[in-house]
Amino acid sequence: MSASASSSSPSPVLPDxxxxxxxNVLSGTEDEHGGVIVEMSKEPMDPVIFTSLLKxxxxxxxxxxxxxxxxxxxxxLVSLIEPVVKEGFSYHHAEPKHLMLVHWIPETTxxxxxxxxxxxxxxxxxxxxxxEVLVVQEKSGKFQGSGIWKFPTGVVDEGEDICDAAVREVKxxxxxxxxxxxxxxxxxxxxxxxxxxxxFFMCMLKPVSFNIQKQEREIEAAQWMAFEEYAAQxxxxxxxxxxxxxxxxxxxxxxxYSGFSAVPTITSFSKxxxxxxxxxxxxxxx
Amino acid sequence: MSASASSSSPSPVLPDxxxxxxxNVLSGTEDEHGGVIVEMSKEPMDPVIFTSLLKxxxxxxxxxxxxxxxxxxxxxLVSLIEPVVKEGFSYHHAEPKHLMLVHWIPETTxxxxxxxxxxxxxxxxxxxxxxEVLVVQEKSGKFQGSGIWKFPTGVVDEGEDICDAAVREVKxxxxxxxxxxxxxxxxxxxxxxxxxxxxFFMCMLKPVSFNIQKQEREIEAAQWMAFEEYAAQxxxxxxxxxxxxxxxxxxxxxxxYSGFSAVPTITSFSKxxxxxxxxxxxxxxx
Numbered sequence: 249m250s251a252s253a254s255s256s257s258p259s260p261v262l263p264d265x266x267x268x269x270x271x272n273v274l275s276g277t278e279d280e281h282g283g284v285i286v287e288m289s290k291e292p293m294d295p296v297i298f299t300s301l302l303k304x305x306x307x308x309x310x311x312x313x314x315x316x317x318x319x320x321x322x323x324x325l326v327s328l329i330e331p332v333v334k335e336g337f338s339y340h341h342a343e344p345k346h347l348m349l350v351h352w353i354p355e356t357t358x359x360x361x362x363x364x365x366x367x368x369x370x371x372x373x374x375x376x377x378x379x380e381v382l383v384v385q386e387k388s389g390k391f392q393g394s395g396i397w398k399f400p401t402g403v404v405d406e407g408e409d410i411c412d413a414a415v416r417e418v419k420x421x422x423x424x425x426x427x428x429x430x431x432x433x434x435x436x437x438x439x440x441x442x443x444x445x446x447x448f449f450m451c452m453l454k455p456v457s458f459n460i461q462k463q464e465r466e467i468e469a470a471q472w473m474a475f476e477e478y479a480a481q482x483x484x485x486x487x488x489x490x491x492x493x494x495x496x497x498x499x500x501x502x503x504x505y506s507g508f509s510a511v512p513t514i515t516s517f518s519k520x521x522x523x524x525x526x527x528x529x530x531x532x533x534x
Numbered sequence: 535m536s537a538s539a540s541s542s543s544p545s546p547v548l549p550d551x552x553x554x555x556x557x558n559v560l561s562g563t564e565d566e567h568g569g570v571i572v573e574m575s576k577e578p579m580d581p582v583i584f585t586s587l588l589k590x591x592x593x594x595x596x597x598x599x600x601x602x603x604x605x606x607x608x609x610x611l612v613s614l615i616e617p618v619v620k621e622g623f624s625y626h627h628a629e630p631k632h633l634m635l636v637h638w639i640p641e642t643t644x645x646x647x648x649x650x651x652x653x654x655x656x657x658x659x660x661x662x663x664x665x666e667v668l669v670v671q672e673k674s675g676k677f678q679g680s681g682i683w684k685f686p687t688g689v690v691d692e693g694e695d696i697c698d699a700a701v702r703e704v705k706x707x708x709x710x711x712x713x714x715x716x717x718x719x720x721x722x723x724x725x726x727x728x729x730x731x732x733x734f735f736m737c738m739l740k741p742v743s744f745n746i747q748k749q750e751r752e753i754e755a756a757q758w759m760a761f762e763e764y765a766a767q768x769x770x771x772x773x774x775x776x777x778x779x780x781x782x783x784x785x786x787x788x789x790x791y792s793g794f795s796a797v798p799t800i801t802s803f804s805k806x807x808x809x810x811x812x813x814x815x816x817x818x819x820x
Contacts, residue, residue, distance in 0.1 A: 526719035
């Protein structure tokens with residue numbers, strides 16, 4: 249929806265004065281927690297006019313007993329941030345092209361939902377039936393030029409399933425097609441990037457093609473390597489996490505380890521599909 | 535560090551003119567990816583003076599071959615956002631009291647790290663040896679007034695370990711002390727809040743105290759309930775995720791299910807401790 253000087257609710261028949269008052273507020277949608285969400289369009293708006301609309305809107309929302317007020321400003325309307333902050337709003341979150349501000353009206357404790365706190369990454373353990381694993385050397389980053397062979401890794405995109413991200417990253421970096429098997433382990437680490445935390449999921453994938461075509465931009469080299477050769481690297485032996493991962497991979501190869509598989513589920517109230525990851529081996533045999 | 539009109543690097547002996555030029559840039563720290571991070575202090579700064587400093591800084595950083603330029607503005611300096619955006623910066627992320635902007639200088643593909651994409655929540659399965667589970671009714675939210683008994687749930691705080699968050703939430707909501715056992719399952723869902731995704735970890739905890747003292751603010755009621763009574767609720771039976779969870783809990787009770795335990799690991803290069811979650815049962819017996 250775009251911001252305009254129209255009512256935020258269906259207008260009943262009202263005396264002129266009151267109608268006038270309701271007309272001069274920012275339009276928004278109501279959320280299920282007594283809040284109002286105003287999404288401004290990119291069309292330029294004079295900060296003075298906006299400020300007066302915002303002040304009238306705040307009064308209106310207070311009278312209506314509203315709680316959290318959300319204002320989403322596209323980067324084109326950067327000049328409107330200052331008036332919003334002056335009305336007592338804080339930042340909530342930002343994406344490259346917009347900023348979301350929020351203000352909690354009541355005197356009671358703020359129950360606004362927190363901002364996203366974690367980035368999510370994946371590592372891919374891709375092993376052939378002969379026990380060869382898919383490894384790469386990266387062109388940039390910490391291990392550039394080190395000669396270290398590592399599993400393909402990457403970041404889960406916005407709205408992407410972890411299991412899909414693993415398949416995509418392997419394809420992008422090496423050209424290999426795979427099928428997701430399960431999550432073998434995951435790690436949570438903090439302050440990985442400014443104040444944000446990180447969740448890294450180690451995925452096992454089954455290769456369904458074998459002819460490597462490495463990506464030129466990020467990947468220096470890619471190959472199939474005997475698992476023992478990968479695990480014998482000093483880098484793997486010195487690194488707690490990688491040593492555990494190597495042990496898990498060996499147990500997995502011997503079919504003595506169950507990770508978490510992805511099972512699509514539907515939430516009955518939201519009707520949305522989402523993956524539940526759990527130990528299906530144990531559940532099915534219990 | 536605070537922003538000031540000083541050099542961003544140690545000053546060698548330079549001719550006056552060049553020194554003057556280097557002196558008039560924003561001070562920042564260099565990151566390991568060829569970037570510069572400028573953290574502005576809260577002290578007021580005139581937007582005109584800031585704009586001229588910023589323009590000189592950009593020129594300087596370009597000449598130095600810098601790549602990503604990060605500017606962190608506290609909310610007190612809201613008036614400086616517009617000049618930064620006009621220099622070509624985008625928003626990267628925001629927290630209540632600051633906004634981080636970023637600009638990628640080179641012509642090459644932007645390799646800036648993504649913003650945090652997921653919120654992380656926990657659910658707590660706390661069961662006594664007699665097979666009673668800890669359940670609550672919440673004062674607000676979707677199930678307010680519905681009479682539904684659910685497991686305690688909550689949001690993982692910034693910088694908090696998942697296993698600690700589960701123990702904290704149970705203590706806060708019910709007064710019960712617990713010990714983290716393992717993660718039984720987790721769910722990834724999308725667009726749970728604006729464009730952000732959600733990771734929800736179902737944790738098993740062992741109670742070490744039994745006297746319930748419910749939190750007044752959020753919790754309507756809390757009690758120990760026979761697991762069968764919890765699982766028989768229509769709400770649990772109709773909800774895919776909860777039905778799976780109930781099955782997992784039954785398998786767990788019969789000691790026929792292994793989830794992921796938390797094992798502290800140290801990253802050899804960063805020296806930071808982080809938890810690795812995996813199936814320790816299978817690994818230890820393999």
